[in-house]
Amino acid sequence: MSTKHGRMGWLFASPYLIYALVFFLIPLVWSLFLSFTDWNLISPTFTFVGLENYMEAFRSPGVQSAFFVTFKFLAVFVPLVVASSIIVALIVQGLPKFKGLFLIGFFLPYLASGVVSSFIVKGILSYNSPVNEFLRNSLGLDINWLGSPFAALFVVAMIIAWKFTGYYALILTSGFESIGTEIYEAAMIDGVTPWQRFWKITFPLLYPALFTVLILSIGVTFGIFTEVYQLTGGGPNFATNTWQMEIFTRAFSNLQAGYASAIAIIASVVTFISVFIIRKLLEMWGKRNGWS
Amino acid sequence: MKMKKVASIVFAASLTVAGLAACSTGNKEQSGGADKNGVTTIEFWAAPNPTQQVYWKEVAEEFTKENPKIKVNVSPMKESPTSEASIQSAIAGGSAPTISENINRGFAAQLSESKALVPLDELEGWDEVKESRNMAETMKGWEFADGHQYVLPIYSNAMLFGWRLDILKELGYNEPPKTYSEMLDVAEKLKAKYPDKYLWAKADLADPTAWKRWFDFFMLYDAASNGNKFVEGTKFTGEQKAGEQVLGLMDDLRKADALLTRQSKDPFESGLGIFVDVGPWTIPYWAEKFPELKFNETFTLAAPPVPDGVDTENVKTFADTKGLVIYASATKEQQKAAMTFINWVYSTPDNDLKWLEKTSLPPARDDLTTNDTFKAFFDKNPALQPYAAAVPNGIPPMDNSKYNDIQTFIGQHAFNPVVKGEKDPKTGWKDMQKAIKEALK
Numbered sequence: 216m217s218t219k220h221g222r223m224g225w226l227f228a229s230p231y232l233i234y235a236l237v238f239f240l241i242p243l244v245w246s247l248f249l250s251f252t253d254w255n256l257i258s259p260t261f262t263f264v265g266l267e268n269y270m271e272a273f274r275s276p277g278v279q280s281a282f283f284v285t286f287k288f289l290a291v292f293v294p295l296v297v298a299s300s301i302i303v304a305l306i307v308q309g310l311p312k313f314k315g316l317f318l319i320g321f322f323l324p325y326l327a328s329g330v331v332s333s334f335i336v337k338g339i340l341s342y343n344s345p346v347n348e349f350l351r352n353s354l355g356l357d358i359n360w361l362g363s364p365f366a367a368l369f370v371v372a373m374i375i376a377w378k379f380t381g382y383y384a385l386i387l388t389s390g391f392e393s394i395g396t397e398i399y400e401a402a403m404i405d406g407v408t409p410w411q412r413f414w415k416i417t418f419p420l421l422y423p424a425l426f427t428v429l430i431l432s433i434g435v436t437f438g439i440f441t442e443v444y445q446l447t448g449g450g451p452n453f454a455t456n457t458w459q460m461e462i463f464t465r466a467f468s469n470l471q472a473g474y475a476s477a478i479a480i481i482a483s484v485v486t487f488i489s490v491f492i493i494r495k496l497l498e499m500w501g502k503r504n505g506w507s
Numbered sequence: 508m509k510m511k512k513v514a515s516i517v518f519a520a521s522l523t524v525a526g527l528a529a530c531s532t533g534n535k536e537q538s539g540g541a542d543k544n545g546v547t548t549i550e551f552w553a554a555p556n557p558t559q560q561v562y563w564k565e566v567a568e569e570f571t572k573e574n575p576k577i578k579v580n581v582s583p584m585k586e587s588p589t590s591e592a593s594i595q596s597a598i599a600g601g602s603a604p605t606i607s608e609n610i611n612r613g614f615a616a617q618l619s620e621s622k623a624l625v626p627l628d629e630l631e632g633w634d635e636v637k638e639s640r641n642m643a644e645t646m647k648g649w650e651f652a653d654g655h656q657y658v659l660p661i662y663s664n665a666m667l668f669g670w671r672l673d674i675l676k677e678l679g680y681n682e683p684p685k686t687y688s689e690m691l692d693v694a695e696k697l698k699a700k701y702p703d704k705y706l707w708a709k710a711d712l713a714d715p716t717a718w719k720r721w722f723d724f725f726m727l728y729d730a731a732s733n734g735n736k737f738v739e740g741t742k743f744t745g746e747q748k749a750g751e752q753v754l755g756l757m758d759d760l761r762k763a764d765a766l767l768t769r770q771s772k773d774p775f776e777s778g779l780g781i782f783v784d785v786g787p788w789t790i791p792y793w794a795e796k797f798p799e800l801k802f803n804e805t806f807t808l809a810a811p812p813v814p815d816g817v818d819t820e821n822v823k824t825f826a827d828t829k830g831l832v833i834y835a836s837a838t839k840e841q842q843k844a845a846m847t848f849i850n851w852v853y854s855t856p857d858n859d860l861k862w863l864e865k866t867s868l869p870p871a872r873d874d875l876t877t878n879d880t881f882k883a884f885f886d887k888n889p890a891l892q893p894y895a896a897a898v899p900n901g902i903p904p905m906d907n908s909k910y911n912d913i914q915t916f917i918g919q920h921a922f923n924p925v926v927k928g929e930k931d932p933k934t935g936w937k938d939m940q941k942a943i944k945e946a947l948k
Binding site: 255256257258259337338340341342343344359360361362448450451463466467468469470472 | 779
């Protein structure tokens, strides 16, 4: 590469590099430093505690729960959001007109604040809400939505899935759009069934878009906070205690900045390794089937 | 090659900046001494509550008219993500105010332990404030473990319990129960007449969030133990008998199916529950949103119930009380000016009356029920009278920097599992005590 081109490259990349430096690299170094101290950001003095914060974090029931809860959310949220976004994309795809308008409609929850949606859901699921009154009086069902571990986890996963479905459906719709109609026409001439058409044509050609959606949704799982904070506070009994919730509690309720930084570093490492492994597995799956 | 060098320099510089920032203590002195005209400016952070902000703005303007050499800038405290966190980051960033209100005793303990607060008793004029505001008795409960006073309490919400008087009357009672056995009797009669109603309907009972214990466990514990200190310094001093009695009451209520720990909409207002913890801020809210709730007709207020055999007069209760602090990062001139301002505000009960009228929060002073300045207000607002009367019985939150952990353990190990029937009261208390002692080490 010539020097001139190299300079141009750096020039174009510089806004993002500066952004990354200010908002990612410096905070990361800062956080790493904090994680080895017992500093609360207020005290004029602090002590370097070495790996003590990390050791304490590994022993903490809150951190242990955050680790497992994230994977539980992954198991519930990812299939839920991927299935619902495929369904929405298929429905929109089949519409004769106003596809864009419908997609915007599905996309709107993505723009809604997590606080607002949680507030609405809280009202809907309250003990004396019309929904619960009906379930109790007509069907004899008395469900403690936010008070039992699995139901609470499921409710939070549902809200986030509702929020992201439209966004992912948008990505999948563009995936569908990229599949040429001539392929389907050829398949029809060959007499393939609708089931074969989906599995042998649509799914493989949609795989790149699906891969993106899967990776994005897995990433979302590691950052769940607002809905949990608003609805369950991490309970009942740590059943919905996510990484972000644990970091928030430690940093902003207990003012343990050093300890919270150690948890944040552990969370980042866990997130990176998990996403990396899942990505590799998905790539292998795609390659083995010749989809990517 | 050159660009590589530049990138390396930028990278190294960023690390250096981060490293240097890390070495900062964050406790820089503010630059606000007197300006060339001799005016000292102090920054005042008011609670993120519109009525409180209006009050402080008005008071600050009046003060500056009489004291042109001191300017008080009033601005709302940020609540993002919490008001405590915004103060923490302001101190860390060297932009802490001179004074702020909205500080509870537990947070003040965290701040004072970190040397971020000025001991008010060491500032000139402190004794005058205490005397002119008539708050010597109230202040006794605010002394910190090191013998200093770091907070000037502004208001003291001695929490009370609300009872649905209309439903109690239907059950054959003309006044709220005062003891545990009377309370259980009410619960039994309530379930017999209204199986779908609950004595206490509140999701927080099963939630371990630290502050929620102020409004259930501590209200009952302070009453049962006659205000025994739960933690003193680094020692757990909770009274086992009182604690087990409180947990025992919750266990008995659970067994009687009198507790609803599910999220519900306006449970007390709708009559789903007939008992609820009520602060004075709820009274104007009810008057506006639930005008059908009328004091001494539909609902009434009472001190917390006590275990059988305990005196039912002058029952202690938890006081949700917050106050003013002066930050150590302020300059000496600002600290002096801040004390002058505080002295001026509390030199007359009229400013406390103005506070009461704007916020409905009872000022933390000893003479609230006897001072004629407040008489007309309480005559007009009878539902707030019991709060004024309860001020001397209010026990503020513990002055321990680990209060968040301690209160989380009360919920996690004792209160919540007992309420859910997962533990018996004795085991709950034992487990909680163990966890708290471990945290205090």
